[in-house]
Amino acid sequence: MxxxxxxxxxxxxxxxxxxxxxxxxxxxxxxxxxCLFGFTFGILLAVIRKTETxxxxxxxxxxxFYIEIFRRIPFLVSLLLIFxxxxxxxxxxxxxxxxxxxxxxxxxxxxSEIVRSGIESINIAQWDAAKAMNFSYLQILKEVIFxxxxxxxxxxxxxxxxxxxxxxxxxxxxxxxxxxxxxKVLNNKGFSPMLAFGSILILYFILxxxxxxLGKKLEKKYxxxxx
Amino acid sequence: xxxxxxMGYTLIYSQIYEYIPYLIKGSLLSFTIAILxxxxxxxxxxxxxxxxxxxxxxxxxIVVMYVNFFTNTPQLVQIYFLFFALPEFGILLSPFTxxxxxxxxxxxxYLTEIQRAGFLSIKNEELDAAxxxxxxxxxxxxxxxxxxxIKTIFPALSNHYILMTLGTSMAAIFGVEELMGRAFxxxxxxxxxxxxxxxxxxxxxxxxxxxxxxxxxxxxxxxxVKMKII
Numbered sequence: 001m002x003x004x005x006x007x008x009x010x011x012x013x014x015x016x017x018x019x020x021x022x023x024x025x026x027x028x029x030x031x032x033x034x035c036l037f038g039f040t041f042g043i044l045l046a047v048i049r050k051t052e053t054x055x056x057x058x059x060x061x062x063x064x065f066y067i068e069i070f071r072r073i074p075f076l077v078s079l080l081l082i083f084x085x086x087x088x089x090x091x092x093x094x095x096x097x098x099x100x101x102x103x104x105x106x107x108x109x110x111x112s113e114i115v116r117s118g119i120e121s122i123n124i125a126q127w128d129a130a131k132a133m134n135f136s137y138l139q140i141l142k143e144v145i146f147x148x149x150x151x152x153x154x155x156x157x158x159x160x161x162x163x164x165x166x167x168x169x170x171x172x173x174x175x176x177x178x179x180x181x182x183x184k185v186l187n188n189k190g191f192s193p194m195l196a197f198g199s200i201l202i203l204y205f206i207l208x209x210x211x212x213x214l215g216k217k218l219e220k221k222y223x224x225x226x227x
Numbered sequence: 228x229x230x231x232x233x234m235g236y237t238l239i240y241s242q243i244y245e246y247i248p249y250l251i252k253g254s255l256l257s258f259t260i261a262i263l264x265x266x267x268x269x270x271x272x273x274x275x276x277x278x279x280x281x282x283x284x285x286x287x288x289i290v291v292m293y294v295n296f297f298t299n300t301p302q303l304v305q306i307y308f309l310f311f312a313l314p315e316f317g318i319l320l321s322p323f324t325x326x327x328x329x330x331x332x333x334x335x336x337y338l339t340e341i342q343r344a345g346f347l348s349i350k351n352e353e354l355d356a357a358x359x360x361x362x363x364x365x366x367x368x369x370x371x372x373x374x375x376x377i378k379t380i381f382p383a384l385s386n387h388y389i390l391m392t393l394g395t396s397m398a399a400i401f402g403v404e405e406l407m408g409r410a411f412x413x414x415x416x417x418x419x420x421x422x423x424x425x426x427x428x429x430x431x432x433x434x435x436x437x438x439x440x441x442x443x444x445x446x447x448x449x450x451x452v453k454m455k456i457i
Contacts, residue, residue: 072432077396077410077431081421169302170397193308194312201308209299
């Protein structure tokens with residue numbers, strides 16, 4: 001404990017703090033891009049999955065396969081797989097880009113499931129009623145389903161945003177300079193692991209706790225009245 | 228021998244066929260880690276959920292802090308912390324123990340939340356009735372709450388079990404030779420990276436599909452819960 005306190009001034013120098021904050025920004029960016037992309041395409045995939053026309057059947061099967069496959073591969077495995085595939089295709093050598101692509105792919109699959117459960121939470125009678133009023137499929141979604149469903153979608157979606165913040169820790173394994181990697185670097189520089197990983201844990205907590213509270217607030221607001 | 232050339236790289240799967248049994252054996256260790264930490268997490272989760280419902284104020288706050296901390300920080304960093312920082316206090320953990328302990332602590336936090344949500348769904352009248360019959364807290368939990376909530380929380384629990392199975396891949400980073408760890412080994416032996424990791428991904432997909440199927444069957448026959456497989 002004495003050693004730990006003695007190490008404090010040499011650990012929290014100006015440059016170390018900048019280093020840590022930059023890493024935090026990378027973690028945040030990875031998550032934010034992944035979530036934005038995941039949310040957009042997740043909604044798209046869920047909407048495609050709920051269509052009923054025969055023409056779109058092959059597309060539906062592809063979507064179901066995509067979702068089921070990417071929800072069942074660990075983040076680490078898909079990260080390394082995409083890392084090596086990019087190496088073969090000579091597509092890009094930016095590690096950050098590889099991590100972003102992986103987060104986007106996995107995020108799309110997970111969020112699309114949340115959106116689907118949100119859509120399915122709306123009573124089927126409302127679909128029939130809207131159809132009887134001659135609404136088109138997109139109109140039903142836009143005017144009837146989503147205004148109600150987003151209350152069911154948002155609280156768990158926040159849970160998954162936090163999950164992504166935590167999953168991006170694995171991106172340190174391919175060498176993206178995010179929080180966990182920086183923790184390892186500081187540890188290798190000779191700082192006590194207690195201090196290095198402890199501060200990383202606290203920074204992760206600072207990053208995800210506001211989201212957690214927001215999600216909880218929304219859940220409290222919308223969780224009580226279900227149709 | 229199948230050879231598919233892509234951009235000057237040839238995928239040769241035949242070189243890694245001989246390692247399939249080796250990988251499957253590794254997946255058994257993954258399963259062991261997942262199931263042990265799941266049941267460990269269930270036990271502590273039940274304890275913490277009981278504390279959150281019946282416990283005194285300060286104990287309650289401590290559990291809330293524990294849950295918030297563990298659900299808001301990455302499991303990987305938690306295990307790093309256990310593995311690298313605890314030796315400073317003279318506690319040396321083997322990689323397997325560190326992973327198991329980290330996953331159990333992490334699972335305990337999530338399962339506390341899930342089980343507490345179940346606890347809240349119990350009607351107060353039933354607990355009042357039990358109190359009048361002089362049931363102790365452990366009796367109330369065992370005989371009244373658990374039989375009720377197992378049905379409601381079973382889908383959430385099985386979902387979390389699947390996530391935990393995926394989470395076991397983290398053990399490879401610490402040198403535990405489970406499925407992913409063995410994939411790393413073969414990768415450094417043969418350098419057939421894409422082939423190996425795609426095969427590993429396939430095995431993970433099969434394992435989790437099997438797990439979903441088993442859990443759905445258990446849920447259907449023992450707890451009368453209808454669960455969708457897809």
